[in-house]
Amino acid sequence: MYKFAKFIQYLLMRTPLWLCFLLGKALGIIFYLNGKKRRTAFKNIKMAFPEKGTDQIHKILRWSFRNLGLSIIEIIIAPRLTNYVQINGKENINTSEGGILVGIHEGNYELVNTVFTKDYKLAVLVKKQRIKGFDKFLNECRENNYGISIYSSLKPLIRHLLNNQIIGVIVDHGAEDNAKLSEFFSQLVPTPGGAVYLSKKFNKKIYPGFTYRDKGFHHICQIHEPLSPQGKSEEEMISHLNQLYENELRKHPDVYIWSYKRFKRKKNLEVLILSDGKIGHIKQTKAFLSFLREEENYIINDRIIEITYKNRLSRGLGEICAFVSGKSCCGCGKCLKTILTTETYFKLQKTYADIIISAGSLLAPINKLFSSYLDSKSVVILRPNIPLGKFDIAVIPKHDRVYSKNNVEIKGALVYPHDLTEKGQTCRQFFKLSDNKKISFLLGGPLSTKIDFLNNLKVFIDKLILFSQTTGYKLLISTSRRTPKEAEDYITHKLTNFKNTEAICYPSKTNYDFVFDGFISLSEIVFVSDESISMISEIISSKKPCVCVALENQTAKHNVFLQSIKDEANFLEKPYNIKDITNLKISNIFEQNKAIIKDAIRQIL
Numbered sequence: 001m002y003k004f005a006k007f008i009q010y011l012l013m014r015t016p017l018w019l020c021f022l023l024g025k026a027l028g029i030i031f032y033l034n035g036k037k038r039r040t041a042f043k044n045i046k047m048a049f050p051e052k053g054t055d056q057i058h059k060i061l062r063w064s065f066r067n068l069g070l071s072i073i074e075i076i077i078a079p080r081l082t083n084y085v086q087i088n089g090k091e092n093i094n095t096s097e098g099g100i101l102v103g104i105h106e107g108n109y110e111l112v113n114t115v116f117t118k119d120y121k122l123a124v125l126v127k128k129q130r131i132k133g134f135d136k137f138l139n140e141c142r143e144n145n146y147g148i149s150i151y152s153s154l155k156p157l158i159r160h161l162l163n164n165q166i167i168g169v170i171v172d173h174g175a176e177d178n179a180k181l182s183e184f185f186s187q188l189v190p191t192p193g194g195a196v197y198l199s200k201k202f203n204k205k206i207y208p209g210f211t212y213r214d215k216g217f218h219h220i221c222q223i224h225e226p227l228s229p230q231g232k233s234e235e236e237m238i239s240h241l242n243q244l245y246e247n248e249l250r251k252h253p254d255v256y257i258w259s260y261k262r263f264k265r266k267k268n269l270e271v272l273i274l275s276d277g278k279i280g281h282i283k284q285t286k287a288f289l290s291f292l293r294e295e296e297n298y299i300i301n302d303r304i305i306e307i308t309y310k311n312r313l314s315r316g317l318g319e320i321c322a323f324v325s326g327k328s329c330c331g332c333g334k335c336l337k338t339i340l341t342t343e344t345y346f347k348l349q350k351t352y353a354d355i356i357i358s359a360g361s362l363l364a365p366i367n368k369l370f371s372s373y374l375d376s377k378s379v380v381i382l383r384p385n386i387p388l389g390k391f392d393i394a395v396i397p398k399h400d401r402v403y404s405k406n407n408v409e410i411k412g413a414l415v416y417p418h419d420l421t422e423k424g425q426t427c428r429q430f431f432k433l434s435d436n437k438k439i440s441f442l443l444g445g446p447l448s449t450k451i452d453f454l455n456n457l458k459v460f461i462d463k464l465i466l467f468s469q470t471t472g473y474k475l476l477i478s479t480s481r482r483t484p485k486e487a488e489d490y491i492t493h494k495l496t497n498f499k500n501t502e503a504i505c506y507p508s509k510t511n512y513d514f515v516f517d518g519f520i521s522l523s524e525i526v527f528v529s530d531e532s533i534s535m536i537s538e539i540i541s542s543k544k545p546c547v548c549v550a551l552e553n554q555t556a557k558h559n560v561f562l563q564s565i566k567d568e569a570n571f572l573e574k575p576y577n578i579k580d581i582t583n584l585k586i587s588n589i590f591e592q593n594k595a596i597i598k599d600a601i602r603q604i605l
Contacts, residue, residue, distance in 0.1 A: 001133025009076045020073050028069025041258035043375045048185035050352035054333045063254035071108040078114045081217050085115040089223030098164035099205040102195045104172035104245050105257040107211030112221045123149035123160040124168035154194050169195040184242045188268040196237045199229045212252040268299040272353035274363045275306045280534050281359035284381050287416035291597045305347050307366050314339035318365035322386050361385045377604045393600045399561035408600045410593040411564050412537030423514040424521030431503040439473045440523040444532035445482030456551040461494050463576040468500040476519040478505040520544050533561050540568045545584035547572050
């Protein structure tokens with residue numbers, strides 16, 4: 001590789017500059033065609049500029065790779081281009097006391113260093129290249145042609161610094177394992193602290209430089225006002241440098257090498273929840289988010305966007321697109337534009353996410369397409385209509401009867417109990433409840449035969465009243481939005497004036513978000529109609545004795561669910577002899593599901 005590089009240099013030093021320029025642009029195109037590098041760069045640009053649309057990002061992407069190709073050619077023929085570099089702000093450098101010249105991987109800092117050595121003696125910290133021959137060639141150019149002293153560690157640079165010379169350090173890559181975290185484009189990233197450490201230790205000023213391409217081979221390097229270590233902490237100095245370079249890159253985004261993985265070790269995660277408007281689905285996505293928040297090494301920022309298709313046909317088209325799409329595309333986003341309403345599409349276009357979460361088959365295609373577009377992680381909850389292998393995590397309840405090595409199988413619906421005690425206290429104050437022991441009955445609605453459901457409900461209510469009279473338990477009753485009006489009317493008739501009834505809530509009329517969890521928290525026993533998978537899952541996850549009341553014959557899917565929790569709850573069938581229930585069960589299903597989910601999360605992080 002070394003001899004080949006020397007040969008190329010020999011040729012290029014004798015090639016007309018206009019042809020060198022064309023070769024640099026061609027090299028940039030080759031870099032752009034590298035799918036892996038292009039995806040990384042696209043992701044990083046979108047992360048830094050979430051407000052930019054696809055066309056704007058691709059424009060930055062193309063010019064960034066073009067500049068990278070030109071920079072490589074310029075490094076090889078640097079001696080021919082010294083008159084093409086303009087350095088502004090030299091007056092900011094104190095040559096008598098030396099200091100630390102810092103920069104990031106922007107513009108052509110190698111070419112600028114060549115010009116810089118005309119006025120200053122420069123020693124720089126460099127990272128060894130993976131290809132030994134190219135590393136040898138590059139360092140030879142730096143030392144022989146540019147007159148730069150090269151070192152791969154900070155220690156030898158100290159001698160130059162103590163001799164009041166200028167040393168050069170890059171401050172955006174190669175962060176140490178214990179590097180301090182600082183914001184860069186709103187991302188909490190480890191930032192190399194070598195320059196700041198030396199500045200503080202030896203009381204030397206830092207001279208931030210930023211280079212951008214003006215036109216063709218012409219470059220402008222701006223030396224900013226020096227950063228003094230006096231009166232500033234290391235964190236403040238690092239933050240100052242990151243903010244300075246962020247401001248410059250907002251003006252010249254195409255000069256940065258975005259394909260470098262600057263954000264790979266960032267400690268904040270942007271999480272997007274896709275919503276279809278269904279409360280049950282939102283609760284499950286938020287439950288997964290709660291498990292994610294338990295990861296101590298990350299700061300989680302979340303956002304919810306409600307998704308609307310253009311029409312019914314768009315959903316089918318979305319599933320087709322999701323089925324044929326690859327893991328990553330970083331493309332034009334036209335598939336999303338085609339199937340979503342204009343408002344929804346533009347909301348997504350202005351959003352960046354590291355992880356995308358959705359529940360239900362309706363939003364699974366959007367999750368797949370948008371996560372591929374951003375090259376982000378995808379989490380789908382409940383069975384989608386496309387292969388599970390299209391997602392990074394597929395959380396599938398056992399009763400969905402989907403068997404795949406890729407899915408994370410849990411019992412019941414995904415639940416994360418929140419603030420039960422607080423909501424119980426809210427219920428106690430709102431309904432003016434007594435301190436007596438209580439039981440609750442949570443009623444859903446019929447799935448098949450409404451008549452059987454209502455007739456059995458009447459029998460159960462009578463038995464519940466008798467049980468309350470015998471034991472002295474006070475009653476807390478709540479229906480759901482699925483509960484028939486006839487059932488609500490019967491409950492009103494039988495229980496409103498019953499002396500042991502303390503609270504009845506009808507969500508179809510007034511829906512209080514604290515009632516369901518609050519009633520569970522306050523109850524010694526929770527009775528629930530057995531057709532509601534979500535309600536049962538929440539009760540047993542709350543570690544309360546749960547009694548599933550059979551009010552109708554259940555479907556095969558519900559029977560699979562009830563069978564899966566046979567050791568987690570009690571079951572009551574007609575004639576509903578409540579007094580016959582012994583050995584009330586307390587479930588550990590939450591801990592079981594939690595362990596499975598947490599293991600899956602750690603694998604994608």
